[in-house]
Amino acid sequence: MTRFLNATALSLGVLAAGLSSASAEEKTDFKVAWSIYVGWMPWGYLETSGIMDKWAEKYGIDVEIVQINDYVESINQYTAGAFDGVSATNMDTLSIPAGGGVDTTALIVGDYSNGNDAVIVKGDGSLSSLVGQPVNLVELSVSHYLLARALDSKGLSESDLGGVINTSDADMIAAFQTDDVQAVVTWNPLVAAILEDPNAKKLFDSADIPGEIIDLMVVNTETLADNPAFGKALTGAWYEVMGLMAAGDEAALTAMAEASGTDLDGYKAQLAATAMFYDPAAAVAFASGAELPGTMTNVAEFLFDKGILGEGAPSADFVGIAYPGEVTTGDAGNVTFRFDTTYMQMAADGAL
Numbered sequence: 001m002t003r004f005l006n007a008t009a010l011s012l013g014v015l016a017a018g019l020s021s022a023s024a025e026e027k028t029d030f031k032v033a034w035s036i037y038v039g040w041m042p043w044g045y046l047e048t049s050g051i052m053d054k055w056a057e058k059y060g061i062d063v064e065i066v067q068i069n070d071y072v073e074s075i076n077q078y079t080a081g082a083f084d085g086v087s088a089t090n091m092d093t094l095s096i097p098a099g100g101g102v103d104t105t106a107l108i109v110g111d112y113s114n115g116n117d118a119v120i121v122k123g124d125g126s127l128s129s130l131v132g133q134p135v136n137l138v139e140l141s142v143s144h145y146l147l148a149r150a151l152d153s154k155g156l157s158e159s160d161l162g163g164v165i166n167t168s169d170a171d172m173i174a175a176f177q178t179d180d181v182q183a184v185v186t187w188n189p190l191v192a193a194i195l196e197d198p199n200a201k202k203l204f205d206s207a208d209i210p211g212e213i214i215d216l217m218v219v220n221t222e223t224l225a226d227n228p229a230f231g232k233a234l235t236g237a238w239y240e241v242m243g244l245m246a247a248g249d250e251a252a253l254t255a256m257a258e259a260s261g262t263d264l265d266g267y268k269a270q271l272a273a274t275a276m277f278y279d280p281a282a283a284v285a286f287a288s289g290a291e292l293p294g295t296m297t298n299v300a301e302f303l304f305d306k307g308i309l310g311e312g313a314p315s316a317d318f319v320g321i322a323y324p325g326e327v328t329t330g331d332a333g334n335v336t337f338r339f340d341t342t343y344m345q346m347a348a349d350g351a352l
Contacts, residue, residue, distance in 0.1 A: 003160035011156045026226050028061045032217070032234065033078060034087040034169075035071040038188065039111040039215040039272040042228050042241045043067075043087060048255065055237035058316070059285035060227035063237075072096075078218075084230065085219035088297065089142060093218050095303050098319050098337035099310035103203035103221040105338045107231055108238055109283045113213040115273030116188040126306040127154045127203050131181055132162045136175050139166040142213050149212070150204035174201050177202070188270050189262065197346065210275065211286065212295050221338060235343040237278050245271075246278035280347035287339045288324040296321050297329050 034043035043340040046052040047065040055283065056063040066083070067292060068074035078086035079097040088096075097104045119127070127150055144164070151157055158164065171296075172190050175181045176197070184194065194200050206213050213254050217234065224231050244252045248265065257267030277283035286292070296314075303309040304316035315320075320335035322328050346352050 018164070023330070025220070030063045030084045030223075030227070032065050032085040032219075033068045033074040033083045035068055035074050036260050037071075037087070037215065038116065038260065038267070038274050039210050039268075039276065040087040041260050042110075042238065042307075043217070043251060044259050045256050046237050048128060048240055048259075049241075049252070051240055052233075052237045053232040055240070058236070059233045061227075061233060063230070063233055070147070078220075081220075084223050085217055085234065088216055088218050090214040090216060090297050091142060091145060093216060093321070094296070094299060094337055095308050095310075096270050097218070098321075099303070099313070101306070101310075101336060102226045103336045103338075104218045105221045105224055105340050106216045106287070107151050107219045107224065107340065107343055108217040109237060109260065109277060109339070109344070110217060110238075110288050111276045112211050112215065112286075113142070113187070113273070114210055114275040115205045115207040116191065116270065117142055117186070117213060118191045119147060119150050119183070119185045119203045120200050120340060121203055122176075122197075122199050123182075123201065125183070125203065127151065127156070129329035131156065131160045133182060134165050135164040135183045135185060136167040136172065136181050137167045138169055139164060140306055140308060143185040143187065144306070146204070146206060146209070146213070146297070148302055149298075150208050153204070154205060155207070166202065188273060189266070192269065204298045207272075211291060214295075224340075228316075231343045232346065232352050235280075237348050239347045239352075240276040242259065242276070243275070280344045283309060283344045284341045284348055286342050287344070293321075293323055293327055293329045300330060300341070314346075 034040050043065050044067055051248055052063055052065055073084050075088055075092055075096045077083055079100055079102050093104055135147060137147060169190060172186045173193050176194050177185050195202060253267060254264050257264045260267060300309060301316040304313055310318050317330045319337060320328055320330040320332050322335050324339045324341050
């Protein structure tokens with residue numbers, strides 16, 4: 001999964017801000033987009049297994065789950081109103097749809113990266129040894145954010161480096177094999193492949209900042225408000241699959257593994273570095289926790305520093321983010337990103 005942003009994507013989000021809300025009305029047909037990543041493979045399985053159809057029928061609606069190969073494009077299309085929901089990270093949700101003015105709700109908090117993303121060097125280096133050295137990564141991605149957090153842990157910043165070199169995830173493994181590249185930041189399955197090199201050393205990974213790189217299913221807030229059946233069907237179907245995964249259902253896990261281009265063992269290894277919220281009560285507790293507002297404030301500051309929080313954003317507080325318990329960070333008069341535990345709580349209560 002290429003989890004990154006760019007100015008073009010953000011501009012499209014801003015231009016399309018008014019289009020998405022036009023889809024907010026009572027209706028029966030819905031479309032959700034997703035991209036390949038360990039924590040989002042259940043969305044594909046929901047579609048192919050018929051579980052989504054079963055839950056949609058229960059609530060008298062139709063939900064189509066569509067795989068989009070280009071992650072950023074999937075968010076762009078959601079922002080433009082082509083989809084009612086999309087799989088996205090907390091960072092990308094804040095910068096593209098929410099930053100572009102499309103009021104968006106995190107319906108399901110699926111997982112957080114707990115080792116899937118890593119800073120890797122050759123030899124016996126350390127984070128401090130990165131001073132003056134170039135680092136290869138996908139710019140403006142969760143990798144870029146992870147690097148910023150890693151450097152901050154040592155009192156360093158990106159300005160202390162010899163620059164960052166924008167490198168496609170498709171080219172990352174080959175780049176690390178060249179003499180010119182000494183340090184990279186990337187995500188699984190690339191991390192696992194690079195660490196097979198005996199000269200590769202992991203310096204920092206997302207397990208060092210647990211709960212900060214969050215994988216979500218986000219939906220249009222107005223669409224959800226007008227169509228609670230959509231939220232109920234999507235959430236009910238999701239947690240049925242979470243139950244299968246938690247029980248170690250090999251047929252389901254193998255189907256997800258193959259769809260993601262690996263085998264069962266490979267997929268299980270990726271899951272081991274992913275903090276999946278199989279239990280909806282655990283997801284509710286996470287989304288309601290005292291740490292999340294601080295995390296999102298860090299993310300907003302990173303995005304503002306990179307100039308991608310929103311078109312003409314005057315500060316890191318430009319976008320308001322609402323949390324359970326009437327907590328808000330950012331501009332309370334411009335809330336366009338909401339963590340809503342209503343439907344996850346219904347799942348926890350067996351009320352779906």
